[in-house]
Amino acid sequence: MSPLKIIVKxxxxxxxxxxxxxxxxxxxxxxxxxxxxxxxxxGRRLVLDLSGMEFCDSSGITAxxxxxxxxxxxxxxxxxxxxxxxxxxxxxxxxLDQIFALHPDSDTATRS
Amino acid sequence: MARSERPDPHETGAAxxxxxxxxxxxxxxxxxxxxxxxxxxxxxxxxGTIAKINATLLDWLGVGREExxxxxxxxxxxxxxxxxxxxxxxxxxxxxxxEIRGIALELRRDDGGRVPVLVSSVVKHGTTGExxxxxxxxxxxxxxRGYEEELLRGRKAxxxxxxxxxxxxxxxxDALAVLQQSLLPDVLPHVPGMxxxxxxxxxxxxxxxxxxxxxxxxxxxxxxxxxxxxxGKGPQAAALTSLTRHTLHAAALHDADxxxxxxxxxxxxxxxxAGGGDPRYCTAIVGTLETDPATGQAAVQLASGGHPxxxxxxxxxTAEFLPTxxxxxxxxxxxxxFAGATTVLAPGDTLLLYTDGITEARTGADRSTLFGxxxxxxxxxxxAGRRPHAVIQAxxxxxxxxxxxxxxxxALLALGVPAPDQYTETTP
Numbered sequence: 001m002s003p004l005k006i007i008v009k010x011x012x013x014x015x016x017x018x019x020x021x022x023x024x025x026x027x028x029x030x031x032x033x034x035x036x037x038x039x040x041x042x043g044r045r046l047v048l049d050l051s052g053m054e055f056c057d058s059s060g061i062t063a064x065x066x067x068x069x070x071x072x073x074x075x076x077x078x079x080x081x082x083x084x085x086x087x088x089x090x091x092x093x094x095x096l097d098q099i100f101a102l103h104p105d106s107d108t109a110t111r112s
Numbered sequence: 113m114a115r116s117e118r119p120d121p122h123e124t125g126a127a128x129x130x131x132x133x134x135x136x137x138x139x140x141x142x143x144x145x146x147x148x149x150x151x152x153x154x155x156x157x158x159x160g161t162i163a164k165i166n167a168t169l170l171d172w173l174g175v176g177r178e179e180x181x182x183x184x185x186x187x188x189x190x191x192x193x194x195x196x197x198x199x200x201x202x203x204x205x206x207x208x209x210x211e212i213r214g215i216a217l218e219l220r221r222d223d224g225g226r227v228p229v230l231v232s233s234v235v236k237h238g239t240t241g242e243x244x245x246x247x248x249x250x251x252x253x254x255x256x257r258g259y260e261e262e263l264l265r266g267r268k269a270x271x272x273x274x275x276x277x278x279x280x281x282x283x284x285x286d287a288l289a290v291l292q293q294s295l296l297p298d299v300l301p302h303v304p305g306m307x308x309x310x311x312x313x314x315x316x317x318x319x320x321x322x323x324x325x326x327x328x329x330x331x332x333x334x335x336x337x338x339x340x341x342x343x344g345k346g347p348q349a350a351a352l353t354s355l356t357r358h359t360l361h362a363a364a365l366h367d368a369d370x371x372x373x374x375x376x377x378x379x380x381x382x383x384x385x386a387g388g389g390d391p392r393y394c395t396a397i398v399g400t401l402e403t404d405p406a407t408g409q410a411a412v413q414l415a416s417g418g419h420p421x422x423x424x425x426x427x428x429x430t431a432e433f434l435p436t437x438x439x440x441x442x443x444x445x446x447x448x449x450f451a452g453a454t455t456v457l458a459p460g461d462t463l464l465l466y467t468d469g470i471t472e473a474r475t476g477a478d479r480s481t482l483f484g485x486x487x488x489x490x491x492x493x494x495x496a497g498r499r500p501h502a503v504i505q506a507x508x509x510x511x512x513x514x515x516x517x518x519x520x521x522x523a524l525l526a527l528g529v530p531a532p533d534q535y536t537e538t539t540p
Binding site for chain 1 (some may be wrong): 344390417418438439440449
């Protein structure tokens, strides 16, 4: 099992998180604990780059929803970039592709 | 010169003290060693009459030498319990073996106090082998007794704690079992002209399940049903499951429209859970069923909130998904959209609802491949035209075949209209 690595970057639009590895029951808390530490201003955008994410289970989906709640509470926006096909399929089944802005990559997601 | 200046240890004042102590030790008489030894010494005649006793033991007993020598027996120095033990064990063993070591007895002090001791005795024999007297050494065991009592107390406390823990655990398991049962219906209601079957697979008995289903009459003609999956596991998931189940039931009785029931559930869950940083939600398919006695058909109306699509198997041996696209997870946004769908079940048709435990079971030699939607559709197509009980039974066999690849709870609910020639089939 490959652990999760989260790289925090500062993009023009706001925080950019690159998730590399598996986002599941054991690693999802890492993302959820990171959220409150992010400097997120109203009107800014939190971007999660998932192109390096190898696996995402229901706990991972819950962490993505927690990220959305966190961004909304801060008056900010959220976008997902480079969502792998398997996760895109799950997002579609549970209807989350309607409430998350999806971008092909982090470049387009961080363009204001 | 340096050598001659070295002080003689036996003459100079600095080293005189150890030398004097050594000399004093040599002068120590055997009598004084006996009397002032750090343990008690005692010699008795074979009948137990005390012949000789040292000062240490007299001090422990708090009596004078003249009170005991020639006047008392060894057993007179013991407590009642000690005396009994002496008679039944100590004395017979000593007679038999000629010696005995480390026996725990209690001495009775003159002031009524007790001194726990360890006694070792040996019989001294005469030149012709006849027993002459018994020599005993007596060790103060007060510290040791205290330590033993401490150990005993500790063990009793540990045993009490273990008994309490076992009781608590049994009570907790009872509570969990009752709670788990409350999340699922005991039996499905009888629906005239239809057959219903369900199965619940629990992945782990310690982790309360997050899947749920139910079926209930709405009015004289219609039945409501639902099946879903809440996020997470354990007590919080169980609480969410309970809230979801009762909300859906009440909402469906109020307004049978499945989209309306899901919308009510969404409002309730969002109000309850959206505030904190711990989002909780569920996926669910909700539906109604209305049978037409004239045609034998059943009209199905359903709606989905983020749940995998239902499967309909037809009497002609085909199976298809009943798409409900765009339905969102229930409880994460204040105003969610839910997708509806309808179908008609003719005799021989069955509607199958399931949770993703079955499609996300890991298969293959290295358990790296998910079973998947297409494989489930193909499997059900193989059983199309069969009665709901038979379909569920086949699916339970499939779940069993996954072995450890099935690591999530799975709920299955099949509602079907049996074909006329199937009425004679017996229900397994």
